[in-house]
Amino acid sequence: MDHLKLHTKMNYCGLLTAQKNPVPLQSVEVELQVKDHVATVISTLNYQNKEDKPVEAVFVFPLPGDAAVCHFSAKIGQTHIVAELKEKQQAREEYDDALSSGQQAFLLEESEQSPDIFSLSVGSLPPGESASIRLEYVIELAVEADEGLRFCLPAVLNPRYQPQGTEGPELPVNSVPASEVPYSLSFSARVSSPRPVSKVESSCSLEPLQFLNSDHTEAAVKLAAGHKFDRDVELLIYYKDAHQPSAVVEAGQDSAEPGTLLGDPVVMLSLYPEFPESVMSSRASCGEFVFLLDRSQSMGSLIRNNNNWHETRISSARDTLLFLLKSLPMGCYFNIYSFGSRYESIFPMSVEYSEKSMEEALKKVEMMEDDLGGTEILQPLKHIYSQPCILNQPRQLFVFTDGEVGYTKEVLDLVRKNAASHRCFSFGIGEGASSALINGLAQEGRGQAQFITGSERMQAKVMQSLKFALQPVVKDISVTWDLPEGVSATVLSPPITTIFQGQRSLLYAQVCGKNSETDCSVTVSYTLADHPFKNQLQFNLNPAKDTGLTVHRLAARSRIRSLEFEERENRGKSDEDVKKKVVELSVQSGVSSGHTAFIAVNKDSGDAVQGPLVRRDVPTPGRRLSCMVFQSSPHSCLPRRRPTVFIPHSTPVFASQASEPEPPRRDPLLQLVSLQKASGCWMLDAALASVLGKNNKEVEESKPAEVSSEVWATILALTWIQDGCKG
Structure with a gap:
């Protein structure tokens, strides 16, 4: 050293x-x-x-x-x-x-x-x-x-x-x-x-x-x-x-052997299912919402913010959680866990969402800092999965982390094994958040991933995830192909396990066989709110121009990831056989x-x-x-030993600063949201007036006599939001 x-x-x-x-x-x-x-x-x-x-x-x-x-x-x-x-x-x-x-x-x-x-x-x-x-x-x-x-x-x-x-x-x-x-x-x-x-x-x-x-x-x-x-x-x-259903058929490589991935055409389907309005309007506002917040030391790092607020990852995560807590439906259940080298929860078990429980939770969230050590997410996840689900309250897990874990695949395996009992929505906080972890949590947990790199667009992302979480769970998803005689399709993607209203689902398939007839279709069937539905996409098998082998490579990547998960599932059994398949497909493609x-x-x-x-x-x-301690030495002509990284469990390094930073200024929109009650209304008081750029007397005198203070406060708040936070 x-x-x-x-x-x-x-x-x-x-x-x-x-x-x-x-x-x-x-x-x-x-x-x-x-x-x-x-x-x-x-x-x-x-x-x-x-x-x-x-x-x-x-x-x-x-x-x-x-x-x-x-x-x-x-x-x-x-x-x-x-x-x-x-x-x-x-x-x-x-x-x-x-x-x-x-x-x-x-x-x-x-x-x-x-x-x-x-x-x-x-x-x-x-x-x-x-x-x-x-x-x-x-x-x-x-x-x-x-x-x-x-x-x-x-x-x-x-x-x-x-x-x-x-x-x-x-x-x-x-x-x-x-x-x-x-x-x-x-x-x-x-x-x-x-x-x-x-x-x-x-x-x-x-x-x-x-x-x-x-x-x-x-x-x-x-x-x-x-x-x-x-x-x-x-x-x-x-x-x-944008974002219309589409199909791209890519021709195989002339020099590749027919029957291999590169030798056959591959189709990439982009599906955007639309749910019937009757089902969406009648969906129940219920669920158990479990929030898992990263409080490791790295969450104290500053993140970029165009508005120049002194924002850290932990403050961004708290703000994201604030939006979600203020938007939960009355009567649902919720709990908040936080983790680092250890984990803790606000309530012993999930509680019913009310004004009282929300206020109690927010007070504790406001006190949360980056003070729990390392990023050990496995144990809190195992604890959450061990808790019994609440009858008729589908569990929705929201994870907020900067994604700095070294055992990503083990975490994803755990989420996948418990996918039947919940949906997982992940939020990568700040630059450098592991895309493999954040996207993987959502993919394996049948949810959605978001990346929060500042206050910009945060609200839209948060509300989209909550909107998806409130959608009914789509079940019994199947895909059927209507192809010309003598033509078959081998699906290379993992099975579609999640469908959200208007969200893209991608499907890759290798097309084998030939026929002069090129018209075909694929149908996605599923059950929604106990009713069967279908979405169909018609396309033809004529190859698109100038696509190179892009679609083939994306399809290969999808298949390789599926095989790698299968290998981890079967560790100790047919492990070497699956590894061999991965190597063969990787080299071939x-x-x-x-x-x-x-x-x-x-x-x-x-x-x-x-x-x-x-x-x-x-x-x-x-x-x-x-x-971090690195072992490194000058290279010699002898076979080398690869350097390793050691990150001690209990030896954090605290960086010094020349002077105390300015106290952070909070986004006015977040200030306004923090004043909202669990029922969705606002109170006509000095705090609201301050956010609106007025004094208490001005907002009181603007209220029509026939309108209650609560209704008028809510109208003012929503108008301010509608006008783009201009006050």
Whole structure:
């Protein structure tokens, strides 16, 4: 440890080498290509060794958890090397063997613990040499509450907390304050759709949107100049008349063998079921609402807020919970749990929602801080699932966390095993929240995921999740295909287990066989409020143009994730057989998995690189961390021992600040919501007047004589909200 030191500044701490050695990664270039609701992301990482010794550069970074990584290549001078996907241990051995013999080698691997963390190793980069690494992945874009399509390029990699006594993650994490990231980012996006693009928004400054044709179905946009890759880049894309049911049929690869995934056509269905109005209007306002709030140390980190409020993750989570508590229906049941290294609940068991119980809960929520240690979510989840369900009160679980756990797959397995007893709605709080955990909780718990990165759009997201939670549970979901004779469909996606009104459901299927007839249909049947319903989508099997293999890769990713879960379910039984299927599908489709890695070796590099390699860990933007100890040593020609991360159970690092921060100012909308009663009304008092920018006398005198104070206060509050919080 004498060659490393902890680096602490403001609310952050991370690791830098004591000598502040130069970072080989110089810049990152990202090109985003969006076609309707599917995106292809091409990242180019430019490296240069400015030292007088050969180096190995190791970069651990986040990617979206549901991304299908499908290409990895390197360019050194005029030499271009395309990596191959191989079984992970084999790829690691080839990488180590190459370095031992002085060859240049490149390794890209996915974490076995969490599919949203990748490690890129650039080995044997000689002094003065440059290398350009190209990484490509495809991803489905999530639909936001306001019907925008959300793309997030994650920059911030929060360290994953690992409880004491559990197996740590196999990938090292090197983090520095976001302001000290030494490499730059250039980002451009091109959007095309059958429907016109109405607007593109971002959490970062953008250059003006440029339309590339007269009907506005193609557009381009770039990040404003000077952007540092010190925060997540969130892009929101809005289409006119968006989110209609659709089908895309993609032709197979000519060189691939028919009957294989790449050799056959694959269809991607986007379904948007619409429930009958009669059912939606008569739905019962009931349920048991269980809230699980992360109070670990990392929840004290600041998050970005365009309104400049001094907002932390824990305050954002409290505000999100406030919206939900104020919106629950009278007569339902609720309870609030919070967790860190231990967990606690406000009530011994869920209680009926009333003015009294709501006020009691809010007082305790207001006192909640980031003071419970690490992020140990498994035990509170197990306790919640052990509680008996309340008759005729369907359980809805809401989880609020920054997603910094190191055992993501174990958590998701637990939620999936208990999916029949509840629905899970997850909220990722702040930048760097694990997309694998947040999206996985919702997918396995048959709910919905939201990402809260500031006060903007929070209310819409919260209310959409609550609206979905109040919808009746859809049961007996089945999918039937009406295909031409001799044509069959093999579904590659997990079965559809959840349907919400107007929310997209994606389905992938491999199409086998041929027939001159191309018209076909798929029907989704389900039971809603004890009544059977059907939604049908008609389409034809003519392949779409210019789709490449995007749909095939997304389908492969979906199938790989299903197999990986099956492997964990069967651990100790047919474990190796399923692993073999994952490796075969991954290699065949060119899509990464937890059991494979991309390996590229420059066998034409001429003279072997002489001398031992010096390891350089490329830092990732980080937030406040628990104390982290890295084991690292200069690389030798012997087979290497991989660095490990230790996050002690009881040794937090508290960052110092030069001066006391200003007391936080609260969003006026949140102030107004905090005054709302459980019944949904407001009281005509000085507190309400203050939020409205008036004094008590002014609001009292404005009240018509025939209207009660309570009704008038509610009218004023709702009018203020309706007018966009203008007062």
